[in-house]
Amino acid sequence: MALSLRAEKLAAPGPNFLLTEVLPNLYDGAANPGGWVNLGVAENSLMHEALLAHLHAHLRVPGAALTYGDGCKRLRRAAARFLTRQLRPVTPVEAAHVLVSNGCTPAIENLAWAVANPGDGILIGRPYYGAFPADVSRRTGVDLIPLSFGARDPMGLEAVDEHEAAILAAKQRGQRIAALILAHPHNPLGRCYPRAVLVAYMRLCQRHQVHLICDEIYALSVFESRVDAAADAAAQPVPFESVLAIDPAGIVDPALVHVLWGMSKDFGANGLRLGFTVSQHSAAMRAALQGVFEFTWTSSLSDLVAAAILEDDAWVEAYIRENQRRLAEHHAKVVAWAREHAVEHAPGANAGFFVWVNLGAVYRRHHPDEEVADIDAVVMASLLEHRIFLADGVRFGAEQPGWFRIIFTLEAAYLEMGLQRIVAAIKGTSLQLPYETNGVKE
Template identity: 45%
Template sequence: MASQKTNLSTRGEVFAEPKSKIPLLDVICDLWHPETNPGGYVSLGVAENTLMHEEIVEHITKNFAIDSHSLTYGDGFSGSHRLRDTIARFITRHFNPVNPVTKNQLLVTSGVGQAIELSGFCLLDKDDGVLLARPHYGNFPVDLGYRVGAKIIGVSFGETDPFGPETMDTYEKALADAQRQGIRVKAFLLCNPQNPLGRCYTREVLEAYMRFCQKHNLHLITDEIYALSTWKNPDFPDAPGFTSVLSVKKDGLIDPSLVHVLWGMSKDFGSNGIRLGCVISQDNMHFLRAVEANSYFSCPSSLSDLVTSRILSDDAWVDRFIQTNRQRLAENYTITIRFLESHQVPYKKGGNVGFFVWVDLFDPIRRQVNTTLKKQVEAGVPSEKAPRALEAKLQEKLLKHRIFLALGADFGGDVPGWYRIVFAHEKEYLKLGLSRMIKALEAFRSELDTDIA
C-alpha cells in the first residue's frame, strides 16, 4: 500500500511541488546541435560565454596535471594556499586596488552564487532587507532568500538614469519606505558591471553609494563577476569602463569593514562549469572568519582549484585571453543590435560590458498587445496582472519555437515585455536563435490578431 504521507519537511513540501522545478532544466538538457539534436532549444537566456571555449580548453588540456594533493580536501574548505595567493595577485594586477589584496583577505567558494549566499548568511539575519536595483540578476533573490531568509528591496528608477548620481534620492526613499514597513535594511547589493543592463558605474557614483552606506551603516556587497568582460561599443565610445570598489579610497567615505567584493571564473573566463568564486574583504577579518566557519557548505572542488590556479598564474596567456574575448564580445554585440534594429526591436542602449542586451519584445507588437490587454481588463482580469499573463504567453510561444530567452519578470523588471538576450555564442548559433525569436514573435502577433478578431 502506498503511503499517504510524504514525510517531508515544510521546506521539502514546498520544493517538491512541480512549480518549484527550475524551468531552465528542461532547456539545458535538450540543447540544439546541428547534427545530433537539430530540434533542440537554442539558449540565448543563460549568461554563458562560449566564444573563448576553444582557447581555455586548450590551455587546461596542456597544463592540467593532477597531483595527489588535488585528490584530497586540499588546504581546507575555502581554497588552497596556492589558489588564494594566485587570486590575490590576479585581483591586484587587474582590479587596481588601493592596497594590494592578500590571500588572507579572501576565501574561495564553489561559484559566486555561493559567495553571495555565504556572505548573506554571515552578514544578515532572517527578514533583514537588502537594497537592490531593478532590473537585477534573477538569482539574487534566491541566493539571499532560500537559506539566508533576507528580503530583497527592489529599487526602481523610472525615467532616472539607473547609473547616475541622482539615484541616491531613490535609494533614500526605498530605504525609508522599507523602514516604515518594519524592515531592518542591513545591506546594499551592487552588481558592477551590471547584469542585465550591461553598463558600469562611474567612480563618482560608487563614492556616492559608499557615503550612503556609511550614513545608514549598510554593508556594501559588490558583485564584480563581469569585471574584465568590458568591450568597445561603436555607438557609445565614451561609455564608462569598469571601476572596482577596491580601487576607490575609503577615507572619508565609508568604514572599510563594510565593503565586500565578489568575483569568479564563470563570466570573465567563460567557465560557468568550473564553479569557482571568491569573497574579498580587506578590512573585516571577523566577517571572513564567519565565512570560513561555514565554508564546508560552499567548498570548491580541489580539481577546480588546481585548474584555476594554473590559468590565473599564466599572466601572458591571461592578457591575450582578455583582449581576444573583448574583441569577440564587441563583434557579437554589434551583430545582435544591428539585427534588432533591422527588425524594429528596441533595446537599452549604452552597453559596453557583459554578454547581454535588454530588449522590449512587446514594442514591435504594441498595437496587438494594447488591444488584447484592454479586452482582458474588460473581461475582469485585474489590470496589474494582465500584462504579466500576456508576457508569460509570449514566453510559451518562444519556447514552442525552441528558443529560450531570460524573462524580464524573473529579473525584477518593472515593465512587462522586456527580455535579456545573451549574445556570447558562436555566430551561427546566435543568428539561429535570433531568427527563431523573430519567428516566435510573428507567430504571437498572428495569434493575438486572431484573438482580437
C-alpha cells in the same frame, strides 16, 4: 511523509524548472536538430577553444588533487595576485583577504547570512540579476527588497536617493537594512556604474552603517562599444572601475565593502564552480565565512585548474584582450539585429554577455488586433513554441512588461539561428522546426 514548511514552499516547479528541459536537449545541427536554441543562460563559449588548449597544455594532476586539499592556499595566492593586477585596488589584495566558494551563488548566500538576520532587509535595484532573490533569501530568511526607479536612471545618482529613502522607510517600520547589492557591471543592463555613483553608494553605506556587496563577476568582460554613439547622453558607456580601486578614506569604513568575482564569466568557465569573496578590511567577516566554508567547499581539481590559469600572466592578458574583442563583435551583431527589426534595446552597454530588449512592444506592433493581458506570458509562450529560450523580465524584476535578456556570447551561426527564431516568434510565423529527434517526438 510531510515536508518542512520551507521545503513545501519549494516543492512546486520554480523558474528554473524549464532549464531542466532545455539544457539536456540543446540544438545540434547533426545530432539534435529539433533541440532548443539557448540564448537565455549567461555562458560565454566564444573563448572555449583557447581556454581548453591552455588547460590541456598546462594541467598536471598530482595525487593531492584527489584529497580534500590544503585550504586553497595556492589558489588564494593566485587569485589575490590576479585581482590586484586586474582590479587595481587601493590596497593590494592578499591571500588572506580572499575566500573561495563553489561559485558566486553560495558566496552571495554566505554574505547575506553573515550580514543579516532573518527578517532583515537587503536592497537591490530593478532590474536585477534573476537569481539574486533565491541566492539571498531562499535559505537565510533575509528579505531582499527590490527598488523601482521609474523614469530615473537605475545607475545614476537619483537611484542612490531611492536607496536612502528605502533605508529610512525600513527604519520607520522597524526593519533593519543590512546591506545593498550592486551588480557592477550590471546584469542585465550591461553597463558599469560611474565612479561618482559608486562613491555616493559608499557614503550612503557609511551614513547608515550598511554593507556594500559589489558583485564584479563581469569585471573583465567589458568591451569598446561599437554602437549607441547617438544614444541618450545619460546612457553613454562608462569604463569599468572596481569599487576596490576607490580610496575609502573619508568616504566609508572599508570593513563595510565586500567584492565578489568568479571564473564563470570572465573566463567562460561556469562549470568550474569557483567564486571569490574579497573582504579586505573585515577580519570578523572573513572569520565568519571561514566558519561555514565546508558547506561551499570547492573541488581540489577546480582549484588546480583555476590556479594554473590565473598564474599565467602573459596568457591571461592575451586572453582578456581577445575575449573583449569578440564580445564587442557579437554585441554589435545583436544591436544591429535589434535596429533592423525595430526592437527597443537598453543603450549604453559595454559589458557582460547580454542585450536587454523590449520584445513585448514588437509583439504588440505585429499583432495590433490581439488583446493581450499578460504580454510577458504571451511572448514567452511563443518563444518556447519556436524552441528558443530567453530569460524574461518578470524574473529579472523589470519595471515594465515585455523585456527579455538575449545572450550573445555564442558561436555566430548559432546566435544567428536564435535571432531568427526570436523574429519568427514575435511575428507569429513558422520556422517548420524538426521536432523528430532520434525517432522520438520531442
